[in-house]
Amino acid sequence: MPLRKLISSPEAERDVAPFSGSFTASDTQFRMAPEVQPSKVEIPKVGDYYADYSPLTPEEIAEVDAECAELFKRSKRVSG
Amino acid sequence: MSFYDPTTAPDVFDIVWCKWPKRENPLAPGPWVRCVLVLDVRLMIDADETEWAAITAAYGTDAAKVEKADLSNNLLITSAEYRALGLHKSTVFKLDLKNRFRLAWAEKYFVPQSYVRDRGIVAGSLNATQQATVLTE
Numbered sequence: 001m002p003l004r005k006l007i008s009s010p011e012a013e014r015d016v017a018p019f020s021g022s023f024t025a026s027d028t029q030f031r032m033a034p035e036v037q038p039s040k041v042e043i044p045k046v047g048d049y050y051a052d053y054s055p056l057t058p059e060e061i062a063e064v065d066a067e068c069a070e071l072f073k074r075s076k077r078v079s080g
Numbered sequence: 081m082s083f084y085d086p087t088t089a090p091d092v093f094d095i096v097w098c099k100w101p102k103r104e105n106p107l108a109p110g111p112w113v114r115c116v117l118v119l120d121v122r123l124m125i126d127a128d129e130t131e132w133a134a135i136t137a138a139y140g141t142d143a144a145k146v147e148k149a150d151l152s153n154n155l156l157i158t159s160a161e162y163r164a165l166g167l168h169k170s171t172v173f174k175l176d177l178k179n180r181f182r183l184a185w186a187e188k189y190f191v192p193q194s195y196v197r198d199r200g201i202v203a204g205s206l207n208a209t210q211q212a213t214v215l216t217e
Contacts, residue, residue, distance in 0.1 A: 043109065044168035046097050046203075049191055051168055052112040053142035058178040060101050061139065067081060068184055071126065078123040078131065 082187045084201070086123055089133035089185045093206040093214065094118045095165050097191050098137065100183060113191055115140040115166075115203065117155070117173040117214075119180065133185035143170035150174070155206075155213050166203025175217045 044051040090096050095117055103112040120136035143156060155173040162170055173179075183189045192201045206214065 046113050047191060049097070049099075049111050049113040050109060051097075052103050052114050053140065053145070053169060053171065054103075055141045055145055056101070056114075056139050056179075061179060061181050063101050064181075065100060065183075065189075068189070071081065071132075071184055072124075072134070072182065074127045075124040075132070077134075078125050 081184060083130065083132040084185045084187065084190070086131050086133040086185065088201060089121050089135065090118045090202050091205070092118055092121060093211050094202045095140075095167070095204045095206075096135075096137070096201055097203060098139075098183070098189055099191060100181075100189050115171065117206070119214075121185075124184075134182055135185050135190075136180055136182050138173045138175060138179045139181075140167070140171040140173050143172045146172045146174075153217055155210060155217070157210070161210070164204060165206070173214075175214060 095115055097113040098116045099113055116137035116139055118135055118137050122134045123131060124134050125131050151172060154175050157165060157167060157171045159170050162168070190201060
């Protein structure tokens with residue numbers, strides 16, 4: 001059975017460059033080519049701010065802004 | 081301090097965006113905010129008679145960064161739920177006391193969400209099932 005020709009027109013056949021037998025891009029160049037780079041991770045935004053979903057330690061959470069701590073000290077609870 | 085009007089304070093079980101604690105990272109592209117789940121709201125009065133709201137809340141963390149063992153006793157917002165709450169991804173709110181903080185309802189600490197009209201500062205509110213999870217933990 002004859003092999004099926006993928007390029008049927010003689011003009012199209014002439015447009016196909018012969019295989020050169022060599023690959024010039026280095027492995028590094030190949031990996032850095034834009035079309036094979038992973039897409040950049042987009043950081044979600046809230047208005048002009050970036051949303052941070054990273055874990056916090058109890059120490060970071062316990063860190064209270066001095067101005068706010070003073071405010072709590074001098075204020076009283078109104079409702080319960 | 082520039083307080084928000086206490087009448088605009090979120091309700092318990094609302095999710096809002098908080099600027100504190102600040103993330104100090106010189107390589108970061110800009111200021112950062114964190115999603116928090118409101119657990120208590122109290123009206124306070126300063127020595128100069130100014131009324132303000134005190135917010136107790138728990139921080140949210142990317143669920144992918146939380147150990148599986150930590151998921152059971154906390155509130156997991158799944159991939160099917162997070163959009164309705166104004167979040168960007170599956171999120172875990174740790175409900176233990178060590179993950180809670182208290183701040184004034186003020187511009188210095190909280191920022192309005194910007195993606196849902198007519199919702200003001202609140203990004204979303206837990207549904208009844210999610211609220212029940214918080215109450216039982």
